[in-house]
Amino acid sequence: KQEVTQIPAALSVPEGENLVLNCSFTDSAIYNLQWFRQDPGKGLTSLLLIQSSQREQTSGRLNASLDKSSGRSTLYIAASQPGDSATYLCAVNNAGNMLTFGGGTRLMVKP
Amino acid sequence: GAVVSQHPSRVICKSGTSVKIECRSLDFQATTMFWYRQFPKQSLMLMATSNEGSKATYEQGVEKDKFLINHASLTLSTLTVTSAHPEDSSFYICSAQQPGQGSEQYFGPGTRLTVT
Numbered sequence: 001k002q003e004v005t006q007i008p009a010a011l012s013v014p015e016g017e018n019l020v021l022n023c024s025f026t027d028s029a030i031y032n033l034q035w036f037r038q039d040p041g042k043g044l045t046s047l048l049l050i051q052s053s054q055r056e057q058t059s060g061r062l063n064a065s066l067d068k069s070s071g072r073s074t075l076y077i078a079a080s081q082p083g084d085s086a087t088y089l090c091a092v093n094n095a096g097n098m099l100t101f102g103g104g105t106r107l108m109v110k111p
Numbered sequence: 112g113a114v115v116s117q118h119p120s121r122v123i124c125k126s127g128t129s130v131k132i133e134c135r136s137l138d139f140q141a142t143t144m145f146w147y148r149q150f151p152k153q154s155l156m157l158m159a160t161s162n163e164g165s166k167a168t169y170e171q172g173v174e175k176d177k178f179l180i181n182h183a184s185l186t187l188s189t190l191t192v193t194s195a196h197p198e199d200s201s202f203y204i205c206s207a208q209q210p211g212q213g214s215e216q217y218f219g220p221g222t223r224l225t226v227t
Binding site: 031032034036041042043044046049051052089091093097098099100101102103104 | 206
């Protein structure tokens with residue numbers, strides 16, 4: 001059974017810092033991995049989707065990497081802003097198209 | 112990107128009543144839809160997988176007679192919480208997926224259910 005772990009569970013940084021969120025998974029037989037953002041009381045916003053054959057994806061200040069063999073992904077946020085404050089979730093897509101979510105990292109960027 | 116809607120966004124009901132939540136894919140046909148539940152400060156937990164025209168597949172520990180899922184068309188799936196109890200209060204989120212192994216899931220905005 002796939003297990004997804006995100007570290008740290010919570011993170012507080014001053015504005016402008018570059019930061020890295022970590023995601024690890026136990027079963028490397030995945031189709032893709034996705035990073036989401038969730039604001040309190042809201043649904044999910046898809047940030048980046050990395051197919052299993054890819055190593056990384058970039059969108060603006062966000063860069064996500066994938067090392068499938070070691071079961072790891074990182075989300076890099078450059079020059080963090082208070083508006084980046086949210087919970088970040090990673091999810092892996094296994095056989096059967098099921099998404100398994102990590103516990104999330106709650107990010108607070110202080111002005 | 113593809114758009115998925117949910118209705119209602121928020122519902123309050125009395126204990127013992129039933130509540131229906133709709134999930135629609137607005138601009139694509141979704142052969143598979145998924146229903147998730149999220150308790151406060153926790154991550155999303157998959158409840159069931161819904162395939163158009165067939166019975167839903169429920170995850171272990173999810174009561175199929177309590178959480179009725181209907182996927183009658185390629186753009187609509189419904190989740191009915193029957194005989195709701197306060198412990199069913201949660202955030203319910205659906206996602207829809209286009210055909211193809213490993214294709215992206217698009218998420219709805221969620222429905223906040225409060226059972227009093």
